[in-house]
Amino acid sequence: MKDMPLIVTTDWLAEHAEDPGLRIIDATVFMSFPEAGGPPNVESGKQAFTEGHIPGAAFADLAGELSDTASELPFMVPPREVFIEKLAELGIGDGTFTVIYDRNALAGEDVAASYWASRLAWQMRYEGFSQVAVLEGGLQKWLAEGRELSTDTVTYPKAKFTGQRRPELIATKEDVRRAIEDGQTILINSLSAEEFHGSRSDDPRSGHIPSSEHVFFGDHADEQTKALHPDDQLRAAFEKTGALDPANKVITYCGGGIAATWNALLLNKLGQENVAVYDGSMAEWASDPSCPVVKSGN
Incomplete structure (x- = not known):
């Protein structure tokens, strides 16, 4: 294909x-x-x-x-x-x-x-x-949609792979430290509003990385049908953060680097290709006392 x-x-x-x-x-x-x-x-x-x-x-x-x-x-x-x-x-x-x-x-x-x-x-x-x-x-x-399931075991022939790693797609803790002071790097926290603001957390310290914008990963699809919202609705969620500006780089993060990949994928779908995922996310960041975490009031 x-x-x-x-x-x-x-x-x-x-x-x-x-x-x-x-x-x-x-x-x-x-x-x-x-x-x-x-x-x-x-x-x-x-x-x-x-x-x-x-x-x-x-x-x-x-x-x-x-x-x-x-x-x-x-x-x-x-x-x-x-x-x-x-x-x-x-x-x-x-x-x-x-x-x-x-x-x-x-x-x-x-x-x-x-x-x-x-x-x-x-x-x-x-x-x-x-x-x-x-x-x-x-x-x-x-x-x-009434489509069938199977219990058959499928085994595909073993493949060969010759592609190259793309290091620009991953962000480290040091990349995030630099991003806090970089006006052209947008940090997006993908967790719930409660986790972003610091009223709830599963990490050692609650809140978010300074300068972060908030886009909840769970707001992009219909909870009943599971279908994605139209592109204009998806775009509205990200545009307010500056993440769709082609001059900016975006780093998404969450608790453990899972939900952040959903936001990253949708940014790619909307045309923003310069997106990295902070693999360690808050699990790593909040565990390091030298990494600042802030809370907000709402």
């Missing part, structure tokens, strides 16, 4: 389902937050995948094999060679194109955002895989 869209519809996926170059990937992770606060509980979606998935799909272990398990921080990018080898085993590489979906799996929440799929898609683009898209609305939208 010559020009892979960033986001594809369920109709698009159904239409292309028999293409021999297509790889469909389920990247579901289940995450829930303890009532008493603290770090989230994380569970692989593998069992749910075996019970039913989009026909032709294989499962990618984002919480385990495709994150840096040696890091003290959650969901950090793994070593390049490990990531590429795992994707090659899934059949993803040169001459293929990939559609990733998830189950919108934040327990107890109605927020519609395919952020596990966008996380894997972002990691793939970072390592140089360009032919990758996220399925709009994920499995929930697929099921709501």
Whole structure:
């Protein structure tokens, strides 16, 4: 496929389902937050995948094999060679194109955002895989439209990959420190308003990075249909921050670098290509006493 869209519809996926170059990937992770606060509980979606998935799909272990398990921080990018080898085993590489979906799996929440799929898609683009898209609305939208599921095990032939890493897509703690004082770098906090303002937090310190703008990752799609809002509505959410100005660079962040990739993907969809994700996000930033955190009053 010559020009892979960033986001594809369920109709698009159904239409292309028999293409021999297509790889469909389920990247579901289940995450829930303890009532008493603290770090989230994380569970692989593998069992749910075996019970039913989009026909032709294989499962990618984002919480385990495709994150840096040696890091003290959650969901950090793994070593390049490990990531590429795992994707090659899934059949993803040169001459293929990939559609990733998830189950919108934040327990107890109605927020519609395919952020596990966008996380894997972002990691793939970072390592140089360009032919990758996220399925709009994920499995929930697929099921709501009466489409079939499968329990078949799919194994694609092992692939070869020759792409190059794109370091401009990732931001480090030092990049963020510099961005605070840089008027042409827009920091976007992707968490809820309560987390942004500091009245609620799952991190060591509550609040946000100084100079940050706020765009909640959960405001971009219809909670009932799971379909994305029209582009003009998406654009309005970001325009007020300066993030769509082509002269600016954007760094998105959240709690652990997951929801930030959803905002980054939508910025890309709206034409802003100069977007990096702060991989460590608040999990790293708030753990370092030398990194400033501010609260706001509303």
